[in-house]
Amino acid sequence: MRLPEVSPVDPGWLEAAWARHDQLTKPPRALAYLEELGVRLAAIRRSLRPELGAGAVVVCAADHGVAAEGVSAYPAEVTGQMVLNFLRGGAAVNQIAQAAGAEVYVLDVGVRAELPAHERLIAAKVRPGSGNLRLEPAMTRAQAEQALEAGMEAARRALREGATLLAAGDMGIGNTTAAAALTAAFLGLEAAAVTGPGTGVDEARYRHKVRVVGEGLERAARSLGDLARADPLAVLAELGGLEVAAAAGVFLAGAEAGVPLVTDGFPVTAGALAAVRLCPAVREYLFAGHRSAEPGHALQLRALGLRPVLELGLRLGEGTGAVLSFPVLRAAARVLAGMATFEEAGVGQTAAAERG
């Protein structure tokens, strides 16, 4: 498969944007992290007056064979039921997207249930659910490529239809187990360090979930050796998540198009880790929309070197936390683009600033 060509951002834009920020009518760095966001947006958009309009979230959906291990607090049927809920506009992500100015696309790369045709549903089923990662590869390498390509194609559609800010979301009962296995593999961590409660499993189920993740990792290592150094596409195929692979595809195509990209919670950020392993320059286009309550999410963000925009304790997925950050990112761009300089506004700078 052809991986996208992603250009690294030009550090000259970062410098020029910081220089402009320091001329705007505010004490230097008074807008703190918002300024840093604006600077990164300027570099990505190659403009000191970056404009961000409509956003989009591609909610990547698939079932997980590992759900049969009893690793979720909910039954696997909920995946397909929630996809129908997304299409009817009844899910959390729909309401948040309305409030935050984002279009919701649903990408089916592996939901077991048959889904009705719908304008906002991108039907690209690779297989009806992944294999049980504890016992077998989640998918073949060819299927992982197909899921990645489906994510890339969905991102391109969202961009063609006007998105200037792009996020991925996830739906797939059992996917915090797959995300934990992938995160442990990519970062070289133990199962217990990255496994969390997901939808809210009790103590006994949690211990079982850690064992399932550990056994999946051992199984994958038997065929791939050191997972932290193995081919990322092979790791993705072994430990899965068809929708995690699709989320990686959204980030790959979005970075190729030069658009700011926003990560959501634990499963989507596993996809971001995969995308960055496949193509390191993708990292420069990523913003962490929020930090989820899932404990492994902080480890993922640290590995990516991303500070979250929001910390609301969300633990849902669907792209909710990503989309919620869109207004903050738009504001960061507007501040840099639209604020007056001290000179333009005739506002006096401090004596210290005048002395330079």
Ligand SMILES: Cc1cc2ncn([C@H]3O[C@H](COP(=O)(O)O)[C@@H](O)[C@H]3O)c2cc1C
């Ligand atoms: C009604 C409902 C709506 C959701 N929306 C996202 N998730 C989230 O929970 C699932 C992951 O957690 P676990 O690994 O514990 O199964 C994913 O589907 C994720 O998107 C939901 C879960 C439920 C039950």
Ligand SMILES: O=C(O)c1cccnc1
């Ligand atoms: O971090 C997330 O996005 C998350 C947490 C729990 C369940 N599903 C998703």
